Amino acid sequence: MKPEIIKISQIPIDQSVVCILGSDKLPERLNLSKSEKEFVRKQLGAKEEYIYINSYSKCIYLIRLKEGISHYKIREELRKTSYKLRKLIKANNHSELVITSDNAYKGAIEDFTEGLLLSIYSFKKYKTKAEEGDNKNFPSKLLLHGDIDDSEINWLVELTDAAYFTRDLINEPVNHLNATALAAEIKKIGDSAGFEVEVLTKGKIEALKMGGLLAVNKGSVDPPVFCILDWHPANCLNSKPFVLVGKGVVYDTGGLNIKTGDYMAGMNGDMAGAAIVTGVLHTAAKTGIPLHIIALIPSTDNRPGGNAYTQGDILTMYNKMTVEVGNTDAEGRLILADAISYASKYNPELIIDIATLTGSAAMTFGNKAIALMSNADRKYIKLLEECGNDVYERIAELPSWDEYGELLKSDVADLKNVGGREAGAIIAGKFLEHFAEFPLIHLDIAGTELLKKDDFYRLKNGPGSGLRLLSTFFKRIAADYKEKN
Template sequence: MEFSVKSGSPEKQRSACVVVGVFEPRRLSSVAEQLDKVSGGYLSNILRRGDLEGKAGQTLLLHNVPNILSERVLLVGCGKERELDERQYRKIIAKTISTLNDTGAMEAVCFLSELHVKGRDTYWKVRYAVEAAHEQLYTFDSLKSHREEPRRPLRKLIFNVPTRRELPVGEKAVSHGLAVARGIHTCKDAANMPPNICTPSYLAEQAEKLAEQYSNVTVERVTEAQMEELGMNAYLAVSRGSHNPAVMTLMHYQGGKTDDAPIVLIGKGLTFDSGGISIKPSDGMDEMKYDMGGAAGVLGAMHSLLELQLPVNVIGVLAGCENMPDGNAYRPGDIIRSMSGQTIEVLNTDAEGRMVLCDTLTYVERFNPETVVDVATLTGACVIALGPHATGLMSNHNPLAHELLNASEQSGDRAWRLPIWDEYQSLIDSPFADMQNIGGRPAGTITAACFLSRFAKKFHWAHLDIAGTAWRGGKDKGATGRPVPMLTQFLLGRANSETD
């Protein structure tokens, strides 16, 4: 879909539809008041009849409004004006898009971007309207025999800004919003793909397809044979039970100076996690195709980065693997020597993500990274702690943690920091090895991060546990595209500091 910005009066728009807001109780927004005045009170008369109260999400489509050049006017309920926050704004935009898509209006001029949203400016309102529009229109139907499509779908949406002086800001917001939206789309498509198609090799293929489109990114695969030579025994232990070989995919993006230390983004890519010998219950096991949500998130963030062409160096790592129970699978009780030389006692083969990530963290030391962020659907404990709304954030570097938290607030892709104090480390001590791969039920998210922290001592590192935020279950199940917005905002922040 095409997005753009302009600055103009609502009554002068030659468009299939003009979109304006109505607040509770039956009170026209300032832009809607302009239309009402030009139309001789047409809108206010309709409101007086009770056709629209103005509650958030209500809509009313009007045709042939007097003295208005647009074919249609869509009134959208925005709730109480003083309570209009970012969450409500996203809902309003989503409802607007779905309504427009059903009306047959193939293009529209939207004045909702002029609404006052608490603590948010024009850039934010336009950018997140673009993201919300893409979110609303996304479908995963590539594997369906018959696809249902609207007869006349929405093709073009123009957001109005209050003054011409704000047009450059609006254009920048559209550009950033589209980049994030495309990254989210890539993330969702990969994560929603079934595990018989989305294997570790498939992840590598998706990265290579992106590299074909952009000149300043190269992709390399690290195979099981290479991992064996490197001593990546923890990573390989997880893969042993699967017929699909593990593949670690590296995406090298060169946007900064040659000698600039890279930012490394690592995504856990368990394309299916049966639990291995510690097999999971069958109920809901189909959702374990989403255990590569971290890799999908990094792939999506790399796509956004390539769209934005930011002046930073970034290496995206997709740690692809599959955890299956066969006669060659690793067992509870095994002790494995990781690439770092540290030994791990396996107490539960379903704690496999940290086994893959620990060797990956050691592998990326060779790049002398400026920062490393790993992203993983790592622990069910994070879902219990934070539910589906916030990503768990843990870090060994306070400034990095604050950067990511700020990015999460700016992007609306929220995170919450949890501690990884030294007191928690004793929970993963082992009498037989340097550590064990689980620490028991208490503080499960934290002890998983403590495990990873033992392999991240040579750089500034943060861990994002997206187990509760990467996908939603139930009737409307599917990947959410998180944490692509947060990661992209983090990279935007880094790029801005480089430019400054």
């Protein structure tokens, strides 16, 4: 369970404390004894990352901020330290824990708290037996002491709430979360947060002739859905909406081009894009971001059963283009293409799609960067880069030269859905570009989302990569609109 976050004005004398230090000076309010001060000074001199003091009635965790590196890296190192401290904090079984700072940058308390909250998430919904360490708990309350705006606390609460349910959705197995069940969960989240959700079922999808989504669904016994999420506040600052598109493949077997070995493991998380855009809409609605934001989620599983689509099939997409299927395991781009085409009806300012799309993106950037391709105004790329540094969900841009599009040419249709082994992530992005009538930013999170082990607070099995990036991106856009007006 996620701890409650509470702002306090004074630190109780017997309360356990995390204190973030911006210098080697020790704050008197920690009430350290002479021997404790000597110990701390010695540890600071040794450049220890953190210092732990057990004073019997309470515990004190001191963190000295790094120096000599970029500010955004200082922030990230602090989040990483929270991950490193998580086991010690749990072992001490605090019911409450104060987080404060001294001579640190404004926002340090929030950064540590965010890192800790993301580090202690777990998915144990289906566990029936207690495990070692279950008799110890993380704090049920985090007490924040310092110069913190109420709006920033609200942002922290809502963004981490979104991170928790996003991770929950990603971790759910497909036998509990098929496309229909995913739509129901999204509807619940919308009702709670205050944004509209419309769910198009198979009959409506057929009427719209979304050939990509319908083809991928042909091997499944469960019907597809197409979810439309709409946050349209009365005070919105933009005349044209921003449209997000999230890939909602609730399980990807690869279809008839079936995944082999362990490549199918974790494919219940292939709907991470869908969960992430839902989290962004939640954060926007709950924090009152004054922007009109729409999210489109095409959802199905990709299976080899029944009348599954095959290599060589020719599909007619929503925008009436024809596509030759070269590989049934390149299904994500087919359902995204229909959604990107559908986005045109809103006359959007910008379309952003996010998906665990290609192994090529993971091979290119590993888990260090989100692959980006775009034909949008460079101001949006620059802002994404800044936001990516701030939250350390960094982007790395791939070229979108016309020559790459040549590899998608088909002898029998307008284009193919694959273009060979080389430049796979770029080819996928070029494919999607054919379906965008408005500026498009394509984010491939395969490397940063499908993790085999923890990357500090970005936990394995679905960290929700891109949620914090896009939420911060829209927060910044709204601030820019206000400044100009």
